[in-house]
Amino acid sequence: xxxxxxxxxxxxxxxxxxxxxxxxxxxxxxxxxxxxxxxxxxxxxxxxxxxxxxxxxxxxxxxxxxxxxxxxxxxxxxxxxxxxxxxxxxxxxxxxxxxxxxxxxxxxxxxxxxxxxxxxxxxxxxxxxxxxxxxxxxxxxxxxxxxxxxxxxxxxxxxxxxxxxxxxxxxxxxxxxxxxxxxxxxxxxxxxxxxxxxxxxxxxxxxxxxxxxxxxxxxxxxxxxxxxxxxxxxxxxxxxxxxxxxxxxxxxxxxxxxxxxxxxxxxxxxxxxxxxxxxxxxxxxxxxxxxxxxxxxxxxxxxxxxxxxxxxxxxxxxxxxxxxxxxxxxxx
Amino acid sequence: xxxxxxxxxxxxxxxxxxxxxxxxxxxxxxxxxxxxxxxxxxxxxxxxxxxxxxxxxxxxxxxxxxxxxxxxxxxxxxxxxxxxxxxxxxxxxxxxxxxxxxxxxxxxxxxxxxxxxxxxxxxxxxxxxxxxxxxxxxxxxxxxxxxxxxxxxxxxxxxxxxxxxxxxxxxxxxxxxxxxxxxxxxxxxxxxxxxxxxxxxxxxxxxxxxxxxxxxxxxxxxxxxxxxxxxxxxxxxxxxxxxxxxxxxxxxxxxxxxxxxxxxxxxxxxxxxxxxxxxxxxxxxxxxxxxxxxxxxxxxxxxxxxxxxxxxxxxxxxxxxxxx
Numbered sequence: 001x002x003x004x005x006x007x008x009x010x011x012x013x014x015x016x017x018x019x020x021x022x023x024x025x026x027x028x029x030x031x032x033x034x035x036x037x038x039x040x041x042x043x044x045x046x047x048x049x050x051x052x053x054x055x056x057x058x059x060x061x062x063x064x065x066x067x068x069x070x071x072x073x074x075x076x077x078x079x080x081x082x083x084x085x086x087x088x089x090x091x092x093x094x095x096x097x098x099x100x101x102x103x104x105x106x107x108x109x110x111x112x113x114x115x116x117x118x119x120x121x122x123x124x125x126x127x128x129x130x131x132x133x134x135x136x137x138x139x140x141x142x143x144x145x146x147x148x149x150x151x152x153x154x155x156x157x158x159x160x161x162x163x164x165x166x167x168x169x170x171x172x173x174x175x176x177x178x179x180x181x182x183x184x185x186x187x188x189x190x191x192x193x194x195x196x197x198x199x200x201x202x203x204x205x206x207x208x209x210x211x212x213x214x215x216x217x218x219x220x221x222x223x224x225x226x227x228x229x230x231x232x233x234x235x236x237x238x239x240x241x242x243x244x245x246x247x248x249x250x251x252x253x254x255x256x257x258x259x260x261x262x263x264x265x266x267x268x269x270x271x272x273x274x275x276x277x278x279x280x281x282x283x284x285x286x287x288x289x290x291x292x293x294x295x296x297x298x299x300x301x302x303x304x305x306x307x308x309x310x311x312x313x314x315x316x317x318x319x320x321x322x323x324x325x326x327x328x329x330x331x332x
Numbered sequence: 333x334x335x336x337x338x339x340x341x342x343x344x345x346x347x348x349x350x351x352x353x354x355x356x357x358x359x360x361x362x363x364x365x366x367x368x369x370x371x372x373x374x375x376x377x378x379x380x381x382x383x384x385x386x387x388x389x390x391x392x393x394x395x396x397x398x399x400x401x402x403x404x405x406x407x408x409x410x411x412x413x414x415x416x417x418x419x420x421x422x423x424x425x426x427x428x429x430x431x432x433x434x435x436x437x438x439x440x441x442x443x444x445x446x447x448x449x450x451x452x453x454x455x456x457x458x459x460x461x462x463x464x465x466x467x468x469x470x471x472x473x474x475x476x477x478x479x480x481x482x483x484x485x486x487x488x489x490x491x492x493x494x495x496x497x498x499x500x501x502x503x504x505x506x507x508x509x510x511x512x513x514x515x516x517x518x519x520x521x522x523x524x525x526x527x528x529x530x531x532x533x534x535x536x537x538x539x540x541x542x543x544x545x546x547x548x549x550x551x552x553x554x555x556x557x558x559x560x561x562x563x564x565x566x567x568x569x570x571x572x573x574x575x576x577x578x579x580x581x582x583x584x585x586x587x588x589x590x591x592x593x594x595x596x597x598x599x600x601x602x603x604x605x606x607x608x609x610x611x612x613x614x615x616x617x618x619x620x621x622x623x624x625x626x627x628x629x630x631x632x633x634x635x636x637x638x639x640x641x642x643x644x645x646x647x648x649x650x651x652x653x654x655x656x
Binding site: 047050052053056059060063149152154155156158165166168169241244245246247249250251252253254255293296297299301302303306 | 407414
């Protein structure tokens with residue numbers, strides 16, 4: 001072995017934490033932070049690290065998870081869906097009204113169809129009318145909220161069948177049903193994004209829309225699909241919340257637009273599209289839910305919690321920007 | 333393709349969390365009570381929370397207050413209530429944003445033998461009884477407001493209604509009973525609108541009413557956030573005394589507007605007394621003492637400029653500067 005080879009091997013055999021962090025930091029950074037939060041809250045609260053509390057976190061996180069997984073599709077296409085909160089409220093009212101009159105199955109069908117319909121309208125407005133996603137979904141948020149309040153008269157719809165509302169408190173093998181539903185949505189989203197043509201096209205459109213167009217991908221169809229999936233996932237999230245509050249609520253999901261975007265960005269999905277994983281978003285949801293739960297247990301007021309979540313979002317986007325800048329520098 | 337390093341790291345973390353979880357058990361908070369409110373902003377919640385905190389301190393309890401940040405966040409209040417159950421507090425005092433939403437979690441609390449007491453609400457859930465409650469009946473408030481309307485408009489007239497937050501049962505109950513008493517009479521409601529419980533929004537809504545109905549005789553506010561908004565709108569339009577202002581809850585701003593001649597009739601609740609009474613009921617239940625009555629209805633006090641200086645306000649308002 002020559003001297004230079006020996007030196008090279010010696011260099012390679014040393015741990016390179018900086019290179020490791022640069023390579024894997026985005027993927028493992030958030031899980032590490034989540035674990036650190038678990039440790040910190042466990043030390044400061046006697047009840048944090050308990051099965052009932054973790055079930056509680058799971059149930060509270062389930063709706064946000066479903067909505068965030070849907071939001072992932074739109075953000076991967078370099079878009080955004082601000083109407084998710086309004087979709088949740090509309091689906092809650094429509095679902096409750098239909099369930100009350102025609103039963104659970106009809107209500108579930110109507111709920112999912114409502115989510116898909118709003119998502120479709122979002123997609124068409126963005127692709128056919130060429131309205132910027134931020135504006136299109138912001139306007140849709142206002143339209144759908146008004147529609148919800150009109151249908152409901154501003155009051156809650158009670159009389160939801162017990163068979164539906166009891167699902168929010170039921171468990172299978174000790175796992176709350178809402179958590180099972182959220183995990184099922186996660187599984188479907190992983191399959192769609194990793195193993196289907198649509199998934200690959202979503203990444204392609206978000207990564208480089210022009211290149212995708214030149215390679216024959218129908219940009220409009222892909223974007224419409226992304227918003228339809230977002231609407232569908234928001235509908236699932238709404239069903240979870242509606243079961244939990246055992247009524248159709250016209251103001252349900254008000255905080256979900258911000259929280260879902262925060263979860264997606266914290267989970268490593270780039271706001272510029274084309275990069276990120278829905279598994280990372282799951283950790284983003286865990287981060288927000290554990291943070292909220294821990295702060296509640298420590299008696300931190302809700303307004304302070306809003307500031308903390310907003311601050312975390314800014315931090316996540318800043319780090320994302322630094323990462324993109326560092327990668328661009330390396331490429332040059 | 334997921335790298336093996338990342339995959340193994342994530343698996344290791346999940347395993348560590350599971351081991352820690354299995355070794356854990358929740359602590360018992362023997363002297364801690366939980367308070368779950370839809371909101372802490374506004375002149376209603378501050379005196380209720382003062383009454384609760386002050387009385388709880390005297391009786392030796394530590395108080396955890398969780399607020400959902402608005403009536404719209406009913407799912408958040410449900411989650412916060414669950415948090416209190418997990419903490420195994422001695423009791424939970426609550427005012428539900430919407431009682432229909434709390435049946436499941438209140439049953440969970442009862443399953444853990446945690447008493448649930450209504451503080452400012454006669455009920456905690458639509459299908460599950462409260463262990464006790466201290467409140468003023470919202471329907472009675474509506475009846476008293478109707479008496480106030482008849483007093484202010486003896487010859488009849490028109491009313492525009494600032495109906496309160498959309499979906500808030502306390503506001504809809506008050507308005508329902510208000511309308512029942514006015515039905516068939518010579519006082520007519522010409523406009524009615526719900527809005528978020530925000531002073532600026534209430535002011536804007538009242539201004540809109542005054543623009544749309546320049547001859548309206550009375551503005552009704554569901555509580556003092558809306559009533560003070562209406563009073564300020566009348567003041568801005570220089571219609572104090574010409575347009576009567578009627579609402580519930582006498583906070584500091586409401587008192588100020590009454591002294592300025594811009595608020596005419598207030599059905600005052602006694603939120604401090606409600607808070608204190610709720611804690612006393614809770615203490616009796618926790619210590620196993622018998623209750624003479626499970627539901628305490630705290631009296632209402634109609635207030636006008638004539639009796640404003642003579643009524644005892646210690647049951648209505650928190651000390652100046654106190655915040656939850």
